[in-house]
Amino acid sequence: MKKKILIVEDDNLISTIFRMFLKELGYDLLGIVEDGKEAIRICEKLSPDIVLMDVHLGGDLDGIQTTELIKSKFDIPVIFLSSDTEESTIQRVINTHSYGYLVKPIDKKELGISIELAFYKHQFDLDQKLREKRFRNFITDSPEAILVINEAGGIEYLNCLGLKLFKTAYIEDLMGLQLLSYISEEYQEEFKEKFDTAVQMGQGIEYTHLKFKTIHGDLFDAGLTAAHIEFNGKNNLQFIIRDVTQEYAYRDMLVEKANIINHFHDGVLTFDLNGLITSWNKGCQRIFGKQEADMIGKPYQDLSLSAKEKSFDDDLLIPTEKNSNCEVELLFDIHGKETYLQLYSSMLKSEKGLDKGIVCYVRDVTVHKKSQMMLEESEQRNKDLLNAIPNLIFVVNKDGIFEDYKLDDDSSLVLPKNEIVGSHLNKVFTGDSLQKVEEKIEKVLSVGFMEKFKYEMETAKGKLWFEARITNLGNDKVLILVREIHEN
Structure with missing residues (x-):
């Protein structure tokens, strides 16, 4: 398809020459106009591919002003035509970002080359703008905070999440500023070294943890990576930054707990x-x-279990699965010594709530266990000792009620055996004897020392003399040991 050309020139002779050149070069001439306003109207109506623009036009708009309007409204490439080589004119042309400047008189071949270069350069610029637009859309909609940083370290662009990361809603607060100024002082040297290396080598930056500052100076932990990209026609670094403050706080908490x-x-x-x-x-x-x-990585059995203990499943896993937790006391052989350990276990759960293991809290209870065993042995010896004494033994509370007894021979009893427990002392003693035994019991309970007294009592064997020894059992109870004596 032929490229469409519009000529904006107020010199009829030059216009005629351009018409002839364009026909010979195989271009489609849309028309020749003499002022800027008409050129703008034609551009809006016919959309030429290239505009050949005289710099010095008559009317309200000169060529440079007209070009600026065409570029802003329609983005059509313009090649300037002029015999003016003054520096001031050239500078104005440069500022319009035109696609060429041909000095009159114009050579046909030069004209054709300039048109082709302008067309393809403009197509390249359009493609670049499209890519940048897609890129901007991508980073704007990205679920990550994205910043584009130029080779001097200045902020070229950042998306909405980037603004949110630095606690501002206005891109103007950050555009053009040095990213380094928003990095905590303790990390600035490390960042600068990595940034300079990335720029010099034309490479990215691998994942790095830094502390950033918001525009208000508040610190936050961030993880960042960077890639080398072309943005606005220049080499830049694209940063993806993620706020990891909570993750680091959680990590610190886990370290503290550990x-x-x-x-x-x-x-x-x-x-x-x-x-x-x-x-x-x-x-x-x-x-x-x-x-x-x-x-x-070692198995449960390597904990030096004694021979009588079972297995991981029997000792811990099955009981813990059944009840969600388990408390067990196990015997271990540690360095040749019997060691009693109390294990309290509970299930470990995965994030999905599935069982993934067992946690055990272990306490050495050997001393307590052996003390308990010694106490039990002592109590048993005392019981055996008492059982071996061929006398009457009674337990009486502070109210004078028999709570327990032991006897080998019931011939010395005043009450039947089945009536002793629950009976009062007055069922056995009367008068002075009752008063005396009650006084002795009260004294033993208050003072704590052993008391004894003698008394005579009618039994199945006749009148007999007895000696009673009373000792404090604690809990407002006394132990009365009674033995038969021969009183002369």
Whole structure:
């Protein structure tokens, strides 16, 4: 298709020459007009591909003013024609970003070359504008904050999320300013080094964590990457920046929690569902005497279980799955010593709520366990000792009620055996004897020392003398040990 040309020239002779040249060069001449206003009307109506514009036109608009209007309204490429080579005129032409400047008289071949160059340069500019428009649409709608930074470090462009990142709604607040000025001082040297290297080598910037400042000076953590691009016909760096303040705060919180857990006096360890150890704190190191590096990935059985313990499934997994948590006391053989450990376990869940392992809190209860065993043994010895004493033993509370007894021979009893518990002392003692035993019990409960007294009582064997020893049992109770004596 022939390229359409419009001539704007008020010299008839030159117009005639251009008409002849264009016909010979194979172009389609839309017309020749002599003033700027008519040129604008023709451009609006016929949309020429190229306009040949005389610089000095008569009328209200000269060629340069007319060109500026054509460019802004229709974006049609203009080639200037003039015999004027004054610097002031040339400078005005340069400022219009024209597509050529031919000095009269014009050579036909030169004219054809200029038209072709102007046309293809304009097509390239249109393609570039289209690409930039698509690029701007892309970064405007991007779910990430995007900044375009020129080689001098100035901000060329940023999208809506970029504005939001720096806490402003106005692009004018940032355009042209140095990105470095919005980076925290402690990170500026690192950023400048990476930025300068990227510019010099024509490459991007790999993921980097920095602290940025908003336009109000508030700091935030950011992760950024950058790629080398062409923007507005120049080399630039396109930054994708993401606010990671919450992620870093959460990471710091996890580190703090890990430090706290790691320094627990008690042990904390985790297992996967196969019973393999996945974490191990210093408390476990103290209890088991094994380093974390030596235990990660090791099975439950490597915890030095005693022979009578079972397996990971039986000891922990099944009970924990059944009840969501489990408390168990297990015997371990640690460095040749019997060690009792109390394990409290609960299920670890994935983000989807699925079971992914078990966390165990471990406490060494050996001392407590052995003390308890010694106490139980002591209590049993005392019971055995009491059971071996061939006397009457009674437990009486502060109100004088029999609560328990022990006897080998019931022939010395005043009451039937089945009536002792729940009966009052007055069922056994009367008069002075009753008063005396009540006084002794009260004294033992208040002072705590053992008291004894003798008394005579009618039994199935006849009248017999007895000695009663009363001691404090605590909880407002006394133990009365009674033995038969021979009184002369």
